[in-house]
Amino acid sequence: MTVHRPSSNSSIPSVSDDHDIDHGVGLSDPSLSQSRRLMLDLVNRLHNTGVQIDIDLPQIAVIGSQSAGKSSLIESISGITLPRAAGTCTRCPTECRLSRSDSPWKCTVDLHFITDKNGQSLGQARNEAFGEPIFDKSGVEDRIRRAQRAILNPSKPPRNFLEEDDEDVTEVSFSTNYISLQISGPDVADLSFVDLPGLIASVSRGGNERDIAMVESLVTSYISKPSCVILLTVACETDFENQGAHHLTKKYDPEGKRTIGVLTKPDRIPRGDEESWLPLIRNEQETLENNWYCVKQPSSQDLKQGVTWEEARARENDFFTLTPPWSGLDPMYQKYLRTSNLVGRLSSILSDLISKRLPQIQIELENTIQKTRTGLQQLPKPPSSDPVGEIASLLHQFIGDLNNVLEGVSYSDGLLQAIRPAQERFRREIRNTAPDFQPFEEVEANSDSEFKTAEPAFLVNEDGPTGFNIPMVELESVTSLIFIDGVLERAHRARTRELPGHYPFVVQKAFIAEFTVKWQAPAQVLCRVVHRTLAQHIKALITHHFSSFGQGGLEQRVTILVQDYMNQRAEAAQALIAKLIALEIDGPLTLNEHYLKDYKAKFLSYYKGAREKRQNPVLAQAIKTFKPGQAPVLDSHNRPVPPTGIAQALSGLAGVGLGAVSAQDLVKLLPPDRMDAALNIMADVRAYFQVAYKRVVDNIPLAIDHELVRGVGRELLPALYRGLGVYGPDGLRISRELGQESPSLSGKREELRKRLERLESASRELMCVGL
Structure with a gap:
C-alpha cells in the first residue's frame, strides 16, 4: 500500500486510499516491519496476563449500539463468520488477534477468565484453550457460539460446551470474561481489537435495566482508558443523534482524539438522505482527529447464499465507485471509504500507539510493582501456622514494651511524664491543708485594713509560695485563719489537772487531726487520675500490638483482661492509701526529732517576730x-564614736x-508574752505538719507506683495466659479463632498478591523482548 502524508486534522500518518480488490480478505500489509509485529504480539501477551486492570495498554475497542453493523464489520476485518442465530448477540468481549503469516490459515480459540464464577477478580488471569485449532473458516462460527456459552456459564467446566448443544440456559446475561480469537494466515492483517457487546437502547429493544447498565459499564471500562482507540460504529439507517454509542464516546473522548468513526449500512439510507452523511466523511460534522470512514458489508442473506469475502469486497468497491453521492466524493475523501482503507488505518494507529506507549508502560509497570510490594510489606504478618506460639510471642513482646513504659521512657509523652502533673497537684493540695495560724488576736486583725498574713521565708525557699497571703478585707469569708487568741482559748478549755501555764497535748492532737483527715480525698483522686492515665497508655500499647492480629478478637480479650487486672491493682493501691492515711489520722508520731525541733524553733521565732513587729515596731x-560587722564610725579626730x-x-x-x-x-x-503558751502550741502543730506533709506527699505516690503502676507489670503475663486459655486443653482451637485475619485485611492482602502476580508476569514478558 502507498503511504500518504497526514491530513490536516490527523496526527497519525494516513494509509493508502487505494481501493483495489486484494486477494483473500484483502487486509494484509506485507510492508509492516517485523518490529511492529513483535510489538503487537507483545501487547497481546500483556493482555493475556490480565495486567490491563492495572496498566493502560494500547487497544482498539469496537463499540456501537445493537444492530449497528458491528458484527459485519468484524467479520469483514477478520475474514470469519460470527454467530447470527437469535439470542447469540455478543454477550461478552471477543478479542481478535490478527497476524499475517506465511503458514496456512489457522484460528485458535481461547477463554480468558479474569473473574471467578462470583465475579471476583482472579488476580492472575486464567487462560484456557477452547478446543483444537481450526483450519477451516467454516468451523469458527460454531466454536465462537459454544465459547460464549462457556463464558456465560462460569460454574460449569468449559470443555462441556465443546460437545453439548443446549443453547438456551445461561447463568449470567453478560460477562467481563472474554473470548480470544488468534487468527493467522497469508491474507490476514496485523491487527488486534476487541469487540464489545452492543449498547442496548432501551428495555423495549430487548433488554432489562440491569443488562442495559451492565453493558454500558462494560463498554465504559474499556473506552475510558486513555490508550484505548475507540472504533465507533454508526448505522446509517438510524438517525445519528439517537445512537447511544456516539453519546457515550463523546463523554470519554470529547475532543475526538482517539475515536475513529465508521458508518455502516450506507445502502440502507432512505432515498434522498444520503447527502446528510457526507459532512461526517468530510470531517465537517462531529470532527474526529482520525476521521470518519464508511464501509459496506454483506448482509446475513448474502452470506447464507454463499457470497465469499472476495465477492463481498468486490461488491463494496462497486457500491462506492458507482453509487452517488459516494462515487462523487472528492478523491481526497475516497480514502475514507471501503473496509481495506479502514483496516490499514487501524493497523497504523495501533502500531504507532504501541510504539509510543511501551517505554511508558515499562516505567508504569515498575512503579506499580514497587508500590504493590510496599503495600504488602506494610500489612501485618499473615496468620501463623503456629497460632499458639504466635500469641505467646505477641504477649511477651507486649509485656516487654509495657515494662519499658512502666519503668519510664525519656519521651515527653511517656507515662511517668503524664503522671507527674497530677502528682504535683496532689503535693500542692496536701500542702494547702496546713493550718494557717496567725500570731495576732482576731480583734486586732479586724481593726487593721492593711493586715496581711506573712509567709515564712524559709517555707518559700523550701516549697515555693504557699498561697497563704490572704488580704484582711476578705477575712470574714475565710474560715481557714486560726488566730492566736482562739488557740489559747481552746487550750484553756482542754485543761484538766494541769498546773497553771501548762496545757494537755490533746490540743495539738486536735489541730493535727483537722488537717490529716483532709488528706484522704486528694490521695484517692490522685490514684484515680493515675489509673485513668495508665489505662490510656496501656490501651494504646494493646492496640499497637494486637489490633492487626485476627479479627480484633485478641485485642478485645487482652483489653478486658488487662482492665480487670488493672482494677485489681487499683483497688490494692486504694486500700494501701487508706491505710497510710489512717496511720496519719490515728495520731502524730515521728522519730525525726531533729527535723521537728528545727521546724518548731523556726516557726516559734517566726510567730514571735511577727508579734513583736506589731507590738514593738521600733525595735523590730x-x-x-x-x-552586724560594720566598721566603727570615727569622729573628726579619727576617734571611734x-x-x-x-x-x-x-x-x-x-x-x-x-x-x-x-x-x-x-x-x-522583752517581758514574757501572755500568748507564749499559744505560740508554743502553734509552733508544735505547724512543725509537725511539715514532718507529716512531706512524709505523705512521698508515701502516697510511692504506694500508687508500687501497687498500681509497677504493680500492673507484675504477674500480668500469667494472668493473660490464664484468661486467654492458650495453654489450656482448648488452647489450639482458641488460638486459631483468635488468630483469624479480619476479612478486610485478608481481602486487601489477597488483592495485592493477585495484582503483584499480574504485574510480575507482565514484567517478565517485557524482559523477554529486551525492553
Whole structure:
C-alpha cells in the first residue's frame, strides 16, 4: 500500500486510499516491519496476563449500539463468520488477534477468565484453550457460539460446551470474561481489537435495566482508558443523534482524539438522505482527529447464499465507485471509504500507539510493582501456622514494651511524664491543708485594713509560695485563719489537772487531726487520675500490638483482661492509701526529732517576730536594718564614736559575757508574752505538719507506683495466659479463632498478591523482548 502524508486534522500518518480488490480478505500489509509485529504480539501477551486492570495498554475497542453493523464489520476485518442465530448477540468481549503469516490459515480459540464464577477478580488471569485449532473458516462460527456459552456459564467446566448443544440456559446475561480469537494466515492483517457487546437502547429493544447498565459499564471500562482507540460504529439507517454509542464516546473522548468513526449500512439510507452523511466523511460534522470512514458489508442473506469475502469486497468497491453521492466524493475523501482503507488505518494507529506507549508502560509497570510490594510489606504478618506460639510471642513482646513504659521512657509523652502533673497537684493540695495560724488576736486583725498574713521565708525557699497571703478585707469569708487568741482559748478549755501555764497535748492532737483527715480525698483522686492515665497508655500499647492480629478478637480479650487486672491493682493501691492515711489520722508520731525541733524553733521565732513587729515596731525595725560587722564610725579626730541603738545593746551584753547574742535574740529580753503558751502550741502543730506533709506527699505516690503502676507489670503475663486459655486443653482451637485475619485485611492482602502476580508476569514478558 502507498503511504500518504497526514491530513490536516490527523496526527497519525494516513494509509493508502487505494481501493483495489486484494486477494483473500484483502487486509494484509506485507510492508509492516517485523518490529511492529513483535510489538503487537507483545501487547497481546500483556493482555493475556490480565495486567490491563492495572496498566493502560494500547487497544482498539469496537463499540456501537445493537444492530449497528458491528458484527459485519468484524467479520469483514477478520475474514470469519460470527454467530447470527437469535439470542447469540455478543454477550461478552471477543478479542481478535490478527497476524499475517506465511503458514496456512489457522484460528485458535481461547477463554480468558479474569473473574471467578462470583465475579471476583482472579488476580492472575486464567487462560484456557477452547478446543483444537481450526483450519477451516467454516468451523469458527460454531466454536465462537459454544465459547460464549462457556463464558456465560462460569460454574460449569468449559470443555462441556465443546460437545453439548443446549443453547438456551445461561447463568449470567453478560460477562467481563472474554473470548480470544488468534487468527493467522497469508491474507490476514496485523491487527488486534476487541469487540464489545452492543449498547442496548432501551428495555423495549430487548433488554432489562440491569443488562442495559451492565453493558454500558462494560463498554465504559474499556473506552475510558486513555490508550484505548475507540472504533465507533454508526448505522446509517438510524438517525445519528439517537445512537447511544456516539453519546457515550463523546463523554470519554470529547475532543475526538482517539475515536475513529465508521458508518455502516450506507445502502440502507432512505432515498434522498444520503447527502446528510457526507459532512461526517468530510470531517465537517462531529470532527474526529482520525476521521470518519464508511464501509459496506454483506448482509446475513448474502452470506447464507454463499457470497465469499472476495465477492463481498468486490461488491463494496462497486457500491462506492458507482453509487452517488459516494462515487462523487472528492478523491481526497475516497480514502475514507471501503473496509481495506479502514483496516490499514487501524493497523497504523495501533502500531504507532504501541510504539509510543511501551517505554511508558515499562516505567508504569515498575512503579506499580514497587508500590504493590510496599503495600504488602506494610500489612501485618499473615496468620501463623503456629497460632499458639504466635500469641505467646505477641504477649511477651507486649509485656516487654509495657515494662519499658512502666519503668519510664525519656519521651515527653511517656507515662511517668503524664503522671507527674497530677502528682504535683496532689503535693500542692496536701500542702494547702496546713493550718494557717496567725500570731495576732482576731480583734486586732479586724481593726487593721492593711493586715496581711506573712509567709515564712524559709517555707518559700523550701516549697515555693504557699498561697497563704490572704488580704484582711476578705477575712470574714475565710474560715481557714486560726488566730492566736482562739488557740489559747481552746487550750484553756482542754485543761484538766494541769498546773497553771501548762496545757494537755490533746490540743495539738486536735489541730493535727483537722488537717490529716483532709488528706484522704486528694490521695484517692490522685490514684484515680493515675489509673485513668495508665489505662490510656496501656490501651494504646494493646492496640499497637494486637489490633492487626485476627479479627480484633485478641485485642478485645487482652483489653478486658488487662482492665480487670488493672482494677485489681487499683483497688490494692486504694486500700494501701487508706491505710497510710489512717496511720496519719490515728495520731502524730515521728522519730525525726531533729527535723521537728528545727521546724518548731523556726516557726516559734517566726510567730514571735511577727508579734513583736506589731507590738514593738521600733525595735523590730532596728533589728531588721541592723547590719552586724560594720566598721566603727570615727569622729573628726579619727576617734571611734560610741555605738548607739542595737549595736550599743549588743556591745553592752558582750561586756557582761553575753557576746554570742545576736540582734534577733534581743526580743527574748522583752517581758514574757501572755500568748507564749499559744505560740508554743502553734509552733508544735505547724512543725509537725511539715514532718507529716512531706512524709505523705512521698508515701502516697510511692504506694500508687508500687501497687498500681509497677504493680500492673507484675504477674500480668500469667494472668493473660490464664484468661486467654492458650495453654489450656482448648488452647489450639482458641488460638486459631483468635488468630483469624479480619476479612478486610485478608481481602486487601489477597488483592495485592493477585495484582503483584499480574504485574510480575507482565514484567517478565517485557524482559523477554529486551525492553
